[in-house]
Amino acid sequence: MLTICRKASGTVTALLALSAPAFAHPHVFAEARLDVVVNGDQVEALRHLWRFDDLFSSTVLIEFDRNKNLELDQGELQEVAGVVHESLAEFNYFQIVTANGKDVAMQAPAELIADFTDNQLIILFESLPKEPIPLEGTVAFGVYDPTFYTAIDFTEDEYMAVENLPPGCSRQVIRPDPEEAIAQNQETLTEAFFNDPAGNDLSKIFATTLEITCDANG
Template identity: 70%
Template sequence: MRLFRQFARLTAAAAFLAASSAPALVHPHVFAEARLDVVVNPDRTVKSLRHLWRFDDLFSSTVLMEFDKNGDLQLDDAELQDVADTVYSSLAEYKYFQIVTLDGKDVEMQPPPKLIASFEGEQLIILFESTPKQPLTLAGKVDFGVYDPTFYTAIDFTEDDNMSVVALPADCKRSVIRPDPDEAIAQNQSTLTDAFFNDPTGTDMSKIFATKLELTCQASG
């Protein structure tokens, strides 16, 4: 498991165990509460996705200890930039945990230009903004999700209001879909193999477990 391994050597062993365990034992080792804001242009195209992730105290303290180069028990601007750069490079191959689909087909997103890292109290905060690679018009069913395909990090939207839309068109219906993991496995049993659960690089099938913001809109034109 390579994800976040640069953050702390202490979590590397746990990551390896997660990747090599039987499917029933696979579970997250890092937890984050998230917020997602989808910003819509006046012409109904998606302007950007704004992400905020607030990590759990244990992981945050591990990051603090790993990146506190001067040992003053806090992260200065340079150290926070080091954190942001590490997260940015670590998540690139996972598309920054973003899952976007239009009528069931994947929508490619541009890599965010940068990530911002900060600490509030004892928790690490990561913020970034991304845009669709091609214009994405709200028509039909558009889904937005955030999910780690390796199962190592749990990104949790604790309230439905934490997945919001700025300037939602009047003809669009917004809903938050929270798949039941047991039902998702049962419905996709034929495609979920041991390799799916044990592959540390993740697979596209992970999207079936993601909490999604679903927008159902009238066809344009």
């Protein structure tokens, strides 16, 4: 759940509430781009760009436009970026990385950059792996909100890109079929699953992922 919370003048500005229970469908939408940067035979960094929907963006504008000039100046944008940075820390910034099926830990990004273009909020950041990620077997990358409140959408396969893909490696974008995903996970989709206040993996089931597969003999 993408949450922007900020104490101001003794009140808490909550654009999206972290403490709210999981919802059955997303309430905030963002179109995204992911660039996986490869250096030699290792993953060096992930570069993210999220462009939020008009409704959420207008809410951000109203909440953070301190001087009421109907735009976000640099100081206001820095405040937005700082609040988002803090709010998403416990959700690993909506990113998941696995190497041959095992989770890979990522460092928290040093900072987030906020922009406001064509009446839409844009968030950019770069994250680095905590330990080197060798390109061996299959390394997968996904971006999703574990509470299913925010939908992160890669509208084109090209928006999940790899820089410096080495010989012997291939890139593939995986888009799960919703009906098949539900059928395959039917046993876990219980009432308790949906009512878990800590969130669930529903959005992970439907998340678009990028896979880099490398031949050991390549």
